[in-house]
Amino acid sequence: MIPSKFDYVRPKSVDEAVAALKAGGEDSKVIAGGQSMLPLLRLRLAAPSVLVDCARIDEMKGIKDNGDSVTIGAASTHWDVMNSDIVKTHVKLLADATATVADPQIRHRGTFGGALAHGDPAGDLPAVVLALDATLEIAGSKGRRQVAAKDFFLDYFTTAVGPDEILVSITIPKLGKGWGTCYEKFNRSANGWAVVGVAAAVKVDGGKITEARIALTNCAAIPVRASSVESALKGVAVSASEIEKASQSAADGTRATSDLAADKEYREHLMRVITARAVSCAAGV
Amino acid sequence: MTELAEHVAAIGRPLKRKEDARLLTGKTQWTDNIQLAGALHMAILRSPMGHAKITKLDVSGALKYPGVEAAYGAAELGDLNASVPCVWPVTDDMVAPDFPALAKGEVRHMGDCVALVLAGTAAQAADALEGIVVEYSALPAVINMDDAIKEGSPLVHSDKGTNKCYTYKLQPQGDGAYEAAKAKADVVVKRRFVNQRLIPSAMEPRAVVASPMGTSGELTIWSATQVPHVLRVLLALVTGVSENKLRVVAPDVGGGFGGKLQCYREEILCVALANKLGRPIKWTETRSEDMMATHHGRDQLQDIEIAATKDGKLLGLKVDLIANMGAYLQIITPGIPLLGMFMYPAIYKMDAYDFSCIGVFTNTTPTDAYRGAGRPESTYAIERIMDELANELGMEPMELRKKNWIKHEEFPYTTVAGLTYDSGNYEAATDKAMALFKYDELRKEQVKRRASGDKVQLGIGISTFTEMCGLAPSRTLGALKYVAGGWEHCTIRVLPTGKVELVTGTSPHGQGHETAWSQIASDTLGIPVDDIEVIHGDTRTSPYGMDTYGSRSLAVGGQAILRAGEKVVEKARLIAAHQLECSANDLEFDHGVFRVKGDPSKEKAIQAVAFEAFSAHDLPDGLEPTLQAESTVDPQDFSYPHGTHLCAMEVDTETGKSTIRSYVCVDDIGIQINPLIVEGQVHGGLAQGIAQALYEGAVYDSDGQLLTASFADYLVPSAPDLPSFVTDHTVTPSTTNPLGTKGVGEAGAIASTPAVINAIVDALRPYGVNDVPMPALPMTVWRTLNAARQGGK
Amino acid sequence: MTKVSITVDGVLHESEVEPRTLLVHYLREQVGKVGTVVGCDTSSCGACTILLDGRSAKSCSVLAVQADGSSVTTIEGLAGDEWHPVQAAFKECHGLQCGYCTPGMVLSAVDLLSENPNPSEAEIREGLEGNLCRCTGYHNIVKSVALAAQTMKGGKK
Known part of the structure; x- marks a missing residue:
C-alpha cells in the first residue's frame, strides 16, 4: 500500500523540531528510523499531516559514558546501540535485548528512542529501561524535563512524550560489580514479537541473590516490574529450583491480555517460566 | 560456421x-515491472465484513480525486461484471453459486471486491478509494463447517437454501463392504483430524497488466500466473473477448504453490476494462490483499476410522470429510478433496475402503489448490491414524507400516481405492532413511529421557507416504467431470x-x-x-x-x-x-x-x-x-513417487515449544533429470509441510474477520525456524512413462506434516497425549499437554 | 514535492518526490531499478532489501526523502566486472528457485558477511531472519552463504 499524503520537514536541532511539531498541530508526528511508523503509514492506520524527521539531529545521536551512567541519544539506531563498546561493557542487558529486536535490516534503521516513544507493549526495550531505572529527557516548547522510566510508559502506545514534545536522550545508571543480566524472549517464530519477554538484573554475593530487578515485556499495556519476584529473590541461594520457586509470583500485578499467541492463562504461565529462566541466566546458573 | x-x-x-x-x-521480468504509456492503475475497494448486505454504494465521490478516470461498482460495470469460472462440477447436482467479479448487493467474505477505481498512478487510485461511499448491513456469518451444515444455520447464499455444495461418495467394494470388514476387526481406531486452512503466500504478490495495444490488435495480458494457457481459454469464455484476440503472457513468476493456478476476479476486471476503454490497465496486489483475496488451501475436517486385527493386519478404512469451499467456487475448488480421495489408503493393503465428502460454503476466502492439493490432507490423516493404531495395538509404528505396505515385488499393485501404482520400493527407502536417522539410537535416547523426566522430551515421527503425480490421463479427468484434459x-x-x-x-x-x-x-x-x-x-x-x-x-x-x-x-x-x-x-x-x-x-x-x-x-x-x-x-497413467520421512523433535514441556532436532527423508521419485533441482524441490516442500505442522494457520473470528491478515500474524517461517535437512533418494523408475520419472514438486509438503505431528505426539505420549492440533504452536501444545495431564484424554 | 539527491548503484540521481514516496517505489518507478521488489506491507519479508549507506535496509520501510543524500546499492549494482561471491555462491548451491526473494536475500547475506565474515550455521540463519523465502526451505541459502564466506576469506573479494 501507499501512504496517504503528508508534509515532511527535517529540522537540524531539537528546538527546530519542537517548533515544527507545534506548527504542524495535532496530526504532526516525529519520525526517526521510521521502522514502526512506515508499516502504519502504508496500511493507512496512521495519516499524519506532517512528519518531523529527527534522524539527523546531532544532539539526538551518540553514546556517552558519564562515569556512573551512560547517556544514549534517542536517534541512535539499534545497530549503534548493540555495537557500542560503552553499552556492551556497562549496559550489557540493553545490548543483549537490542540484538533480539526485529531483524538486522530493522535494527540498522530503527532507533532506541523511537522504540521507547512508540510505547508498544510488545517492544523489547521498554522493559529494559524500566528494569535499569533509566531516566528519559524530553524536550518541548516549555523546555526540557527528566522523566523516570517508571513514569514514562502510560498506556498502550502512550508515553509521557506529549504531542509537541520529543524524546531526546536516555540515561541509564551503571549496575556496578556483582551484577549479572539477561534478556529472555519467548516468541512463536524467530522474527515474531515477544509473547513474553523478561529483562532481569541480579546481584549475587556469596552464592546468594542480594538484589534483583525484573521487568516484563508484553504482560500488560505497559512494561511492568515483577516486584514480588524481586522481593522473593532477596537472599535466595543461586540454584535453579530456588529461583523457580521465587518466580512463581511473576504474574502478580500484571494485566495479561489475550491474543492469537497467548491467552491470559498461558501468558501468565509463561511469565513464571520465562522469569525463572531469565533470572537463572542472569545469576549464571 | x-x-x-x-x-x-x-x-x-x-x-x-x-x-x-x-x-x-x-x-528479471516480473509483471509489476511492466510500465506502459497511458496505463491506468486499478485499485479495489474490498469488503471489511465477513457477510453483509451492501445497502448503499456511491462511487461518484472517487471521480473528484486527482487523476481518476473512472470508478465502478457492480451497477456501473453492468454486463462487464463477468463471473469467476469453476471448471470442476464434481457432481451433477453440485450447488454452484454465481461469483461476480464485483459483488452484487451482498459481500460474502472479507476481501470480496465491492468497487474499483482507475487512475493515472497507483497512489492516486489508492487515494480515491477513500471517496467511495459504501454502507453495509451486517448479516450473520457462518465460519465453522460443522455449524454450516446444521439445520437453521445462516446461509452464505440464501437463494440456494443450503450451505452444502455437494456430497460425494466412493465405495469401490460396494455399500456395506467396510462395515463387513470392520465386523471382523479386533481393533477400530477413530479420530477427527482438523487439516487447517493455509494461505499459499508466494513471495511475488499477484499482478496483472492488460493492454489492448498488441501489434495485431490483440489484447495482451501479462499475469503472475501458473496457467497462462488455461487462463486464456477461461478469460475468453467469461469476458466474451475472442480467444484468438487474447494473448496471455506469464513472465517471470515468483512462486505459485497453487495460489496462481486460477482465473481471478482481478484478471477478469483488467481484461474487461482494457477491452472497453482501449487503455492498458494495471493492478498489483498488496500483501494484505493477497492474504484475503488470493485463494486459500486445505481446510478440511477429517473423520477417519481404521479397522485391524489384533496382530496389526489392516482390514478397512472409512473416511468422512467435510471440506470448506469458502464463500464461492473458484477454478477447481470442489475437486481438491477428490484429488485426496484416492490416496487415503496410501501405501497400505486392506480389504475395504469407504469415502464420503461434503463440500460446504462458509463466509471465508474461497479455497483451492495449495501445494499437494488434497494429497497432503489424505497423507496427514492416514499417517496420523497409523501411529494411533500402532499405539492401540502396542506395536512399534514402523513395524505396523511394514506389516501392511505393498511389497516391492507386488507392483504394479491395484489399491483398495482402485488406483494401480506403477512401481515402488518402500523397504529400500525406509531402510536407508532409518540408517541415516540413527533410528534405533534415538529410540534409546528417548527411553532414557522419559525415565529421567527431562523437561524437554524427545519424539520420533514417521511418515511413509506416496502420492499421485502427473495430472493426468484426459479420460480419467473426464470420468471425474473435470472439463479439460491433462x-x-x-x-x-x-x-x-x-x-x-x-x-x-x-x-x-x-x-x-x-x-x-x-x-x-x-x-x-x-x-x-x-x-x-x-x-x-x-x-x-x-x-x-x-x-x-x-x-x-x-x-x-x-x-x-x-x-x-x-x-x-x-x-x-x-x-x-x-x-x-x-x-x-x-x-x-x-x-x-x-x-x-x-x-x-x-x-x-x-x-x-x-x-x-x-x-x-x-x-x-x-x-x-x-x-x-x-x-x-496424453499420459498413459499417473505415477506414484514415495518416500520415508523421519523427524526427531524436542518438545519443551514447560512452554510447549517444539524444535526440530533432525529431519531425514529418503524420496523415490523415479529417474531424476537434475538432482540439484530435485533436492531443492524437496527442501521447499519440507518447509511448507513443516510450516503447516508448526506455524501456519489462517484464523477467522466468528464474524468472518481474518485475524491472520499479514505476515506479522500468519507465520511463514524464516531461516532460524527451520533446520537443515538430510535428504537422500532411492530410484525405482516409473513404468508409466518412457523417461521413468515421477514427480517431486509436492512430495516434501505432502510427507512432512504428519512426520512432524507424529513426532510431537510421540514425545508427549507418556503424558497421555494422543493428538495435537495444527499448527502445533506453543500455547496449543501446552494446553494439550495440560489437558492430558489432568486426565482429559 | 521534495527534492532528493540519492546515489543509486554509483550514479547520482536528483529527483522530485512526494514525501510519501517509499524508497522502493522511487527505485523501481523513478530510477528504473526494477530488480528490487516489494513482497509485503508490514516490513516482514525483506524482498525489498537494499544496502543503504552500506548497511542492509528494507526499502519498503524507508521514505525516499529519508534517504536524501544517501547512497543505495541494489542487486543491479552489486556485481562489478564479475559477480559478487554471494551471487556466485547462490548459483553454485542452488540457493534460489523463483528468485523473488533473491535480491533481498543476497543483499542481506552481503551485509551479514561484512559484519561476520565467519558465521556458524545458526548465525547465518539468524542473520537472515528478516528475509522470507517460500521456495527453498532456506537449506541451500544457508549453504550458499557459508560457501560465499569461504570464497571471500580466500581473498577472491
Missing part, C-alpha cells in the same frame, strides 16, 4: 540452473545454426524448467544443453499447453519433449541417410552424430542436417524443409 560444442550426456547431472543469471542480477505439448525446432528452440506448454514459476527441459532435449537430440533455449509462458509463442501444477510438468511435459525430440531425430535421419547415400536403417545415432554402420568415417552431425533442412537444396523427395517436430502427449 562456428565449431560445434560436443554433447555430453545431461540427464541425471546436477547442472546449475540457466535461470539464475537473470534472477541473481535483478534482470495432455501436454512440446515443439522442438533445430535452427539453421544448430541452436534449438524448445517450446513447452508447461509454465514454470521457479522450478527450473529451462534447465531441466534442456537436459532432456539435449540427450534426445545430442545437442549441448547450452545450445537449447526453452520458450514458455506466452500463448503467442507456445499456443498449446496445460501449464504447471500437480507435479505434472516433468511426468507429462517431459514425455512430450522426448517424443518431439525423437521425431526430430527421425526426420534428421532421413536427410542424413539421403546425403550419406545409405538407408536410414544403416545409420546409428550417437551424441548428435549420424554414422554409417560399418563405415564410421561417413558421418553427419544433426546440426549440419539442420542447415541442410533449412537450405533445402538436397532433401529426399517429398520431405518438407526445416528440422522441427511437435508432440502432444
Whole structure:
C-alpha cells in the first residue's frame, strides 16, 4: 500500500523540531528510523499531516559514558546501540535485548528512542529501561524535563512524550560489580514479537541473590516490574529450583491480555517460566 | 560456421540452473515491472465484513480525486461484471453459486471486491478509494463447517437454501463392504483430524497488466500466473473477448504453490476494462490483499476410522470429510478433496475402503489448490491414524507400516481405492532413511529421557507416504467431470545454426524448467544443453499447453519433449541417410552424430542436417524443409513417487515449544533429470509441510474477520525456524512413462506434516497425549499437554 | 514535492518526490531499478532489501526523502566486472528457485558477511531472519552463504 499524503520537514536541532511539531498541530508526528511508523503509514492506520524527521539531529545521536551512567541519544539506531563498546561493557542487558529486536535490516534503521516513544507493549526495550531505572529527557516548547522510566510508559502506545514534545536522550545508571543480566524472549517464530519477554538484573554475593530487578515485556499495556519476584529473590541461594520457586509470583500485578499467541492463562504461565529462566541466566546458573 | 560444442550426456547431472543469471542480477521480468504509456492503475475497494448486505454504494465521490478516470461498482460495470469460472462440477447436482467479479448487493467474505477505481498512478487510485461511499448491513456469518451444515444455520447464499455444495461418495467394494470388514476387526481406531486452512503466500504478490495495444490488435495480458494457457481459454469464455484476440503472457513468476493456478476476479476486471476503454490497465496486489483475496488451501475436517486385527493386519478404512469451499467456487475448488480421495489408503493393503465428502460454503476466502492439493490432507490423516493404531495395538509404528505396505515385488499393485501404482520400493527407502536417522539410537535416547523426566522430551515421527503425480490421463479427468484434459505439448525446432528452440506448454514459476527441459532435449537430440533455449509462458509463442501444477510438468511435459525430440531425430535421419547415400536403417545415432554402420568415417552431425533442412537444396523427395517436430502427449497413467520421512523433535514441556532436532527423508521419485533441482524441490516442500505442522494457520473470528491478515500474524517461517535437512533418494523408475520419472514438486509438503505431528505426539505420549492440533504452536501444545495431564484424554 | 539527491548503484540521481514516496517505489518507478521488489506491507519479508549507506535496509520501510543524500546499492549494482561471491555462491548451491526473494536475500547475506565474515550455521540463519523465502526451505541459502564466506576469506573479494 501507499501512504496517504503528508508534509515532511527535517529540522537540524531539537528546538527546530519542537517548533515544527507545534506548527504542524495535532496530526504532526516525529519520525526517526521510521521502522514502526512506515508499516502504519502504508496500511493507512496512521495519516499524519506532517512528519518531523529527527534522524539527523546531532544532539539526538551518540553514546556517552558519564562515569556512573551512560547517556544514549534517542536517534541512535539499534545497530549503534548493540555495537557500542560503552553499552556492551556497562549496559550489557540493553545490548543483549537490542540484538533480539526485529531483524538486522530493522535494527540498522530503527532507533532506541523511537522504540521507547512508540510505547508498544510488545517492544523489547521498554522493559529494559524500566528494569535499569533509566531516566528519559524530553524536550518541548516549555523546555526540557527528566522523566523516570517508571513514569514514562502510560498506556498502550502512550508515553509521557506529549504531542509537541520529543524524546531526546536516555540515561541509564551503571549496575556496578556483582551484577549479572539477561534478556529472555519467548516468541512463536524467530522474527515474531515477544509473547513474553523478561529483562532481569541480579546481584549475587556469596552464592546468594542480594538484589534483583525484573521487568516484563508484553504482560500488560505497559512494561511492568515483577516486584514480588524481586522481593522473593532477596537472599535466595543461586540454584535453579530456588529461583523457580521465587518466580512463581511473576504474574502478580500484571494485566495479561489475550491474543492469537497467548491467552491470559498461558501468558501468565509463561511469565513464571520465562522469569525463572531469565533470572537463572542472569545469576549464571 | 562456428565449431560445434560436443554433447555430453545431461540427464541425471546436477547442472546449475540457466535461470539464475537473470534472477541473481535483478534482470528479471516480473509483471509489476511492466510500465506502459497511458496505463491506468486499478485499485479495489474490498469488503471489511465477513457477510453483509451492501445497502448503499456511491462511487461518484472517487471521480473528484486527482487523476481518476473512472470508478465502478457492480451497477456501473453492468454486463462487464463477468463471473469467476469453476471448471470442476464434481457432481451433477453440485450447488454452484454465481461469483461476480464485483459483488452484487451482498459481500460474502472479507476481501470480496465491492468497487474499483482507475487512475493515472497507483497512489492516486489508492487515494480515491477513500471517496467511495459504501454502507453495509451486517448479516450473520457462518465460519465453522460443522455449524454450516446444521439445520437453521445462516446461509452464505440464501437463494440456494443450503450451505452444502455437494456430497460425494466412493465405495469401490460396494455399500456395506467396510462395515463387513470392520465386523471382523479386533481393533477400530477413530479420530477427527482438523487439516487447517493455509494461505499459499508466494513471495511475488499477484499482478496483472492488460493492454489492448498488441501489434495485431490483440489484447495482451501479462499475469503472475501458473496457467497462462488455461487462463486464456477461461478469460475468453467469461469476458466474451475472442480467444484468438487474447494473448496471455506469464513472465517471470515468483512462486505459485497453487495460489496462481486460477482465473481471478482481478484478471477478469483488467481484461474487461482494457477491452472497453482501449487503455492498458494495471493492478498489483498488496500483501494484505493477497492474504484475503488470493485463494486459500486445505481446510478440511477429517473423520477417519481404521479397522485391524489384533496382530496389526489392516482390514478397512472409512473416511468422512467435510471440506470448506469458502464463500464461492473458484477454478477447481470442489475437486481438491477428490484429488485426496484416492490416496487415503496410501501405501497400505486392506480389504475395504469407504469415502464420503461434503463440500460446504462458509463466509471465508474461497479455497483451492495449495501445494499437494488434497494429497497432503489424505497423507496427514492416514499417517496420523497409523501411529494411533500402532499405539492401540502396542506395536512399534514402523513395524505396523511394514506389516501392511505393498511389497516391492507386488507392483504394479491395484489399491483398495482402485488406483494401480506403477512401481515402488518402500523397504529400500525406509531402510536407508532409518540408517541415516540413527533410528534405533534415538529410540534409546528417548527411553532414557522419559525415565529421567527431562523437561524437554524427545519424539520420533514417521511418515511413509506416496502420492499421485502427473495430472493426468484426459479420460480419467473426464470420468471425474473435470472439463479439460491433462495432455501436454512440446515443439522442438533445430535452427539453421544448430541452436534449438524448445517450446513447452508447461509454465514454470521457479522450478527450473529451462534447465531441466534442456537436459532432456539435449540427450534426445545430442545437442549441448547450452545450445537449447526453452520458450514458455506466452500463448503467442507456445499456443498449446496445460501449464504447471500437480507435479505434472516433468511426468507429462517431459514425455512430450522426448517424443518431439525423437521425431526430430527421425526426420534428421532421413536427410542424413539421403546425403550419406545409405538407408536410414544403416545409420546409428550417437551424441548428435549420424554414422554409417560399418563405415564410421561417413558421418553427419544433426546440426549440419539442420542447415541442410533449412537450405533445402538436397532433401529426399517429398520431405518438407526445416528440422522441427511437435508432440502432444496424453499420459498413459499417473505415477506414484514415495518416500520415508523421519523427524526427531524436542518438545519443551514447560512452554510447549517444539524444535526440530533432525529431519531425514529418503524420496523415490523415479529417474531424476537434475538432482540439484530435485533436492531443492524437496527442501521447499519440507518447509511448507513443516510450516503447516508448526506455524501456519489462517484464523477467522466468528464474524468472518481474518485475524491472520499479514505476515506479522500468519507465520511463514524464516531461516532460524527451520533446520537443515538430510535428504537422500532411492530410484525405482516409473513404468508409466518412457523417461521413468515421477514427480517431486509436492512430495516434501505432502510427507512432512504428519512426520512432524507424529513426532510431537510421540514425545508427549507418556503424558497421555494422543493428538495435537495444527499448527502445533506453543500455547496449543501446552494446553494439550495440560489437558492430558489432568486426565482429559 | 521534495527534492532528493540519492546515489543509486554509483550514479547520482536528483529527483522530485512526494514525501510519501517509499524508497522502493522511487527505485523501481523513478530510477528504473526494477530488480528490487516489494513482497509485503508490514516490513516482514525483506524482498525489498537494499544496502543503504552500506548497511542492509528494507526499502519498503524507508521514505525516499529519508534517504536524501544517501547512497543505495541494489542487486543491479552489486556485481562489478564479475559477480559478487554471494551471487556466485547462490548459483553454485542452488540457493534460489523463483528468485523473488533473491535480491533481498543476497543483499542481506552481503551485509551479514561484512559484519561476520565467519558465521556458524545458526548465525547465518539468524542473520537472515528478516528475509522470507517460500521456495527453498532456506537449506541451500544457508549453504550458499557459508560457501560465499569461504570464497571471500580466500581473498577472491
